[in-house]
Amino acid sequence: MNARNRRFWDREIETLKRRALEQLQLKRLQDTVRRVAKRVPFYEQKFAESGLKPGAIRSVADLHRLPFTTSADLRATYPAGMVATPDKVMRLHTSSGTTGKPKAIFFSRRDIDNSAELIARSLIMTGTTDEDVLQNMMTYGLFTGALVMHYGAEKIGMLVIPAGPGNSEKQLLLMQDFRSTVFHTTPSYALYFADFLEKHGIDPRQHLALRKGFVGAEPYTEETRRKIEQAYGIDIYNSYGLSEMNGPGVAFECEHKDGMHLWEDHFLMEIVDPKTSEPVPDGRPGELVLTTLCREAMPILRYRTRDITAILPEPCTCGRTHRRIQRITGRSDDMLIVRGVNLYPQQIERVLMGIPELGRNYLIELEGLDEMTVKVELGEGSFTGKVEQLVSLQNHVIERLRAEILTKPKVELVAPGSLPASEGKAKRVIDHRKL
Amino acid sequence: MNAVKLVTVFGENRLGWMARITRALADAGVNIRWVTIATSGAFGVIKLLVDKSNDAVRALQKEGFPVSLLDVLAVEVADKPGALHSITELLAKHRINVENSSGFVTQTHQKAVLLLEITDLDHAREALTKHGLHLLSQEEVLVI
Numbered sequence: 001m002n003a004r005n006r007r008f009w010d011r012e013i014e015t016l017k018r019r020a021l022e023q024l025q026l027k028r029l030q031d032t033v034r035r036v037a038k039r040v041p042f043y044e045q046k047f048a049e050s051g052l053k054p055g056a057i058r059s060v061a062d063l064h065r066l067p068f069t070t071s072a073d074l075r076a077t078y079p080a081g082m083v084a085t086p087d088k089v090m091r092l093h094t095s096s097g098t099t100g101k102p103k104a105i106f107f108s109r110r111d112i113d114n115s116a117e118l119i120a121r122s123l124i125m126t127g128t129t130d131e132d133v134l135q136n137m138m139t140y141g142l143f144t145g146a147l148v149m150h151y152g153a154e155k156i157g158m159l160v161i162p163a164g165p166g167n168s169e170k171q172l173l174l175m176q177d178f179r180s181t182v183f184h185t186t187p188s189y190a191l192y193f194a195d196f197l198e199k200h201g202i203d204p205r206q207h208l209a210l211r212k213g214f215v216g217a218e219p220y221t222e223e224t225r226r227k228i229e230q231a232y233g234i235d236i237y238n239s240y241g242l243s244e245m246n247g248p249g250v251a252f253e254c255e256h257k258d259g260m261h262l263w264e265d266h267f268l269m270e271i272v273d274p275k276t277s278e279p280v281p282d283g284r285p286g287e288l289v290l291t292t293l294c295r296e297a298m299p300i301l302r303y304r305t306r307d308i309t310a311i312l313p314e315p316c317t318c319g320r321t322h323r324r325i326q327r328i329t330g331r332s333d334d335m336l337i338v339r340g341v342n343l344y345p346q347q348i349e350r351v352l353m354g355i356p357e358l359g360r361n362y363l364i365e366l367e368g369l370d371e372m373t374v375k376v377e378l379g380e381g382s383f384t385g386k387v388e389q390l391v392s393l394q395n396h397v398i399e400r401l402r403a404e405i406l407t408k409p410k411v412e413l414v415a416p417g418s419l420p421a422s423e424g425k426a427k428r429v430i431d432h433r434k435l
Numbered sequence: 436m437n438a439v440k441l442v443t444v445f446g447e448n449r450l451g452w453m454a455r456i457t458r459a460l461a462d463a464g465v466n467i468r469w470v471t472i473a474t475s476g477a478f479g480v481i482k483l484l485v486d487k488s489n490d491a492v493r494a495l496q497k498e499g500f501p502v503s504l505l506d507v508l509a510v511e512v513a514d515k516p517g518a519l520h521s522i523t524e525l526l527a528k529h530r531i532n533v534e535n536s537s538g539f540v541t542q543t544h545q546k547a548v549l550l551l552e553i554t555d556l557d558h559a560r561e562a563l564t565k566h567g568l569h570l571l572s573q574e575e576v577l578v579i
Contacts, residue, residue, distance in 0.1 A: 326452070378501055380501075383503050385480060385505040386534070386552075387480045394475075412478065412479075416499070
């Protein structure tokens with residue numbers, strides 16, 4: 001298949017008129033509801049409790065009558081309590097649980113095909129072609145991140161290097177010898193690897209063939225994107241997904257890099273207030289709630305993702321009719337409450353990344369009775385040898401943080417490279433509070 | 436131009452930090468003639484007058500320390516009452532603000548050296564030399 005100069009993977013569905021798209025959503029929603037009511041005891045019981053008949057869903061607006069599904073529900077039904085088609089399951093993935101049991105996610109053959117299809121759409125949307133060489137630096141295994149991307153990239157016909165994460169020497173070797181043109185990784189590893197290249201005297205613009213990067217699996221800020229883009233001299237596209245909904249490819253940025261198109265023929269999205277569960281108007285931040293529309297093995301209704309985002313309702317100039325969501329600005333789980341103020345670590349990151357004298361790594365430490373200390377590395381080359389300069393930089397950081405998070409943290413400047421830069425999901429918060 | 440280069444190193448208030456710096460310099464065969472530390476809470480700046488400043492910078496950078504070179508004026512003064520005062524008065528008269536200063540005696544009861552960190556080095560140099568004071572060059576300061 002020739003994917004060169006292709007603007008769309010599936011033009012018809014990607015540019016489907018809103019009305020037709022909504023009709024398709026309704027039909028698929030009704031199918032899904034009927035199937036889970038019959039085949040998944042968890043939903044059967046929920047419907048019985050609320051007296052809801054599957055036939056009562058007559059429009060997408062009736063969605064709010066359906067029950068929410070939470071990650072606690074997925075853990076409670078572990079290992080296989082949510083499966084609708086036990087005879088058709090072909091693959092198991094789990095979603096990283098930080099505590100207790102993981103969430104088990106089952107795929108049928110059709111689910112695997114669909115997840116690859118959405119990646120194919122997503123990659124073509126960024127201008128990638130079948131001539132590209134993908135270095136897939138995500139974790140292969142129980143985590144969906146690498147395998148789903150792998151299948152989607154193969155579907156387009158590009159060469160896929162299943163490098164897996166970490167081992168920077170090997171990543172560099174593969175990148176040089178096989179002339180990788182695109183990579184898929186987490187923002188923290190992208191930054192870590194950029195440092196590694198710099199230390200080894202590799203200038204990606206001169207010595208590597210990279211032209212694009214797909215970065216996801218952790219929330220990150222626009223400033224972090226810019227830092228990664230500058231470090232490699234390439235375009236970085238934000239990718240959103242979660243194992244409960246296939247993994248990556250739920251939403252992806254197009255060439256314009258201005259919000260992520262969420263594939264609405266496969267997922268119904270809602271934004272709700274995390275506390276009250278009431279709907280939030282378009283453009284306002286809230287928790288993303290997703291309903292699978294095409295899932296065969298394990299359909300999920302109104303899944304509380306705990307990811308904070310907002311719907312961008314304006315049409316995109318790329319021509320796709322699937323609405324965009326803002327980059328994830330936090331997890332409702334990550335929310336810290338310091339001295340009575342709600343804040344997300346990403347707010348702190350956004351401030352730090354916007355100050356050019358600072359480096360890439362930071363750590364938020366919470367201690368004692370609600371004392372917050374933000375440790376941040378000095379940028380390479382921003383040390384002038386004057387203690388006054390350090391003090392004024394420190395004060396500047398404190399003031400900028402206070403303006404953003406409305407509470408005054410302590411700030412400590414540390415030497416570049418002295419804070420841990422994780423190769424996987426970065427640990428940015430240490431909470432020692434004894435509250 | 437008679438200015439003296441100090442090697443400045445970023446310092447975190449952590450156990451063993453200073454030892455890592457002095458080890459790196461000793462291993463590089465750098466002789467430390469004089470040292471001072473300016474701190475502010477959890478961090479500070481270590482300033483060193485060394486015989487081989489380029490070697491020192493390279494050795495410290497290799498160890499991952501943020502390093503910078505700082506130009507200061509080294510004024511030779513008499514080691515007697517009122518010597519420092521004559522200089523501060525002179526600088527005040529010319530409205531020259533000193534950001535940081537430190538000094539050391541080179542010959543007891545005879546000579547001392549005063550190091551001055553000043554933003555406008557040229558202005559200060561002019562004022563001091565006009566007044567007959569000797570500013571030491573890097574070479575001179577290293578042989579005393």
